[in-house]
Amino acid sequence: xxxxxxxxxxxxxxxxxxxxxxxxxxxxxxxxxxxxxxxxxxxxxxxxxxxxxxxxxxxxxxxxxxxxxxxxxxxxxxxxxxxxxxxxxxxxxxxxxxxxxxxxxxxxxxxxxxxxxxxxxxxxxxxxxxxxxxxxxxxxxxxxxxxxxxxxxxxxxxxxxxxxxxxxxxxxxxxxxxxxxxxxxxxxxxxxxxxxxxxxxxxxxxxxxxxxxxxxxxxxxxxxxxxxxxxxxxxxxxxxxxxxxxxxxxxxxxxxxxxxx
Numbered sequence: 001x002x003x004x005x006x007x008x009x010x011x012x013x014x015x016x017x018x019x020x021x022x023x024x025x026x027x028x029x030x031x032x033x034x035x036x037x038x039x040x041x042x043x044x045x046x047x048x049x050x051x052x053x054x055x056x057x058x059x060x061x062x063x064x065x066x067x068x069x070x071x072x073x074x075x076x077x078x079x080x081x082x083x084x085x086x087x088x089x090x091x092x093x094x095x096x097x098x099x100x101x102x103x104x105x106x107x108x109x110x111x112x113x114x115x116x117x118x119x120x121x122x123x124x125x126x127x128x129x130x131x132x133x134x135x136x137x138x139x140x141x142x143x144x145x146x147x148x149x150x151x152x153x154x155x156x157x158x159x160x161x162x163x164x165x166x167x168x169x170x171x172x173x174x175x176x177x178x179x180x181x182x183x184x185x186x187x188x189x190x191x192x193x194x195x196x197x198x199x200x201x202x203x204x205x206x207x208x209x210x211x212x213x214x215x216x217x218x219x220x221x222x223x224x225x226x227x228x229x230x231x232x233x234x235x236x237x238x239x240x241x242x243x244x245x246x247x248x249x250x251x252x253x254x255x256x257x258x259x260x261x
Contacts, residue, residue, distance in 0.1 A: 001027040001112075001119055001135075002046065006038040006064070007053040007080065012101060016051060016080060019108050026135050035059050042071060044232050046219055048119045049112070051080040051099065062086065065093050076115045122200060124154055126222035127233040130240040130247075134198045145170055146190045151240055153204070153213040154220060155250055160210040169246065225254075 001024045007013050013031035020029040032038040035058050042050065050068065054061040065077050076096035079086065080103070087098050097111035123133040130151045132139040141147050152169055153161055166184050167176065188204060188211060195203045203217045215223065222239075225231045237255040240247035 001048045001121075003027060003029045003049045003051065004038065004041060004047050005029070005031040005051045005080070006033075006035060006056065006061070007031070007051075008033050008055070008057045009053075012053070012080075015101075016103065016108075019103065019105055022105060023108055023112065026137075028136055033057070035064055039064075039067075039071070042068065042075070043230065046123060046221075047072070047075060049076040049078060049096070049115065051078050054079060054081040054083050054086050062089050062093070065090070065095060069093070074117045076117050076119075078111055120217060120219050121198070122195070122203070122218035124218055124220040124222070125233070126151075126154065126220060126240055127225075127231065128236065128238050129242050130154075134195075134200065139194060139198070141190055141194050143187055143190045146187050146194070148243055149184075149187050150191050150213070151243055152246070153211060154222065155240070155247065156212070157223065157226075158212055158215040160207075160212045163209045166211075 003020055003024075005013050005016055007016075010033065013033070017029050017031055020027065030041065032041065035056055041047075052061040052064055052068075056064070061079055061081065065079070068075055068077055077093075078097040078099055079090040079095055080099045080101065082101040084098075084100050090098050094116065096116040097114065099107060099111050121134055125131040125133070130147070132147070132150065141150075149166060149169070152166070163181060163184055164176070166187075167173075167180055170184075171180065188206065192201075192204050195201070200217065203214050205212050205214055221231050221233055225234050234254075237251075239251040239254060
């Protein structure tokens with residue numbers, strides 16, 4: 001999980017950070033004292049939960065929460081404050097939680113277990129070189145072609161891909177043999193097994209000879225870009241660079257003046 005804290009008191013940041021590291025030792029937890037630095041980080045990074053104080057140097061947490069709704073509509077915002085009297089104002093903004101200082105580990109766990117937007121631990125990076133992260137760690141597949149097949153399924157954005165397409169992807173020809181068919185099945189098995197080992201199941205859907213990725217199970221910079229969100233990494237106009245043979249077609253549609261269908 002990736003969290004960010006905005007509080008003008010450094011001790012409050014340190015206190016909440018300690019609790020977060022106890023609850024989520026594998027996560028990334030950042031703290032800021034100034035709204036401008038906090039907002040810059042939010043604009044440039046994918047974040048699961050933002051903890052926002054009410055009393056701030058240069059604004060107030062309620063006003064800032066309204067602003068965040070326009071920047072990251074699906075960001076879980078938790079008001080983190082010593083003022084319980086602002087809870088009604090916060091709830092009117094449909095925040096994901098209200099945490100009163102000093103918070104206990106039990107308080108934090110309760111808030112995190114009732115977040116408004118589900119936390120998707122899988123993050124897919126398409127701009128630049130393709131990479132898959134679970135938490136903060138790159139995912140390592142057992143078979144060398146599994147990463148490219150998964151990248152191709154991501155490129156198709158949940159559309160079904162046939163055995164024939166995958167054969168052509170891997171061998172640049174469509175000849176069907178039992179060996180190739182079994183190899184593709186083993187690739188799909190490897191992808192599923194790799195995610196399952198991280199506690200993530202059902203990320204690949206299949207029916208007889210067709211496969212697709214469950215897009216709701218992950219966060220993806222490519223999908224965000226197509227939804228009109230600002231994705232700073234897209235500004236370099238690079239897309240799945242290690243798979244240039246087929247990914248260049250999408251790259252051309254994205255950055256070469258042709259609209260993506």
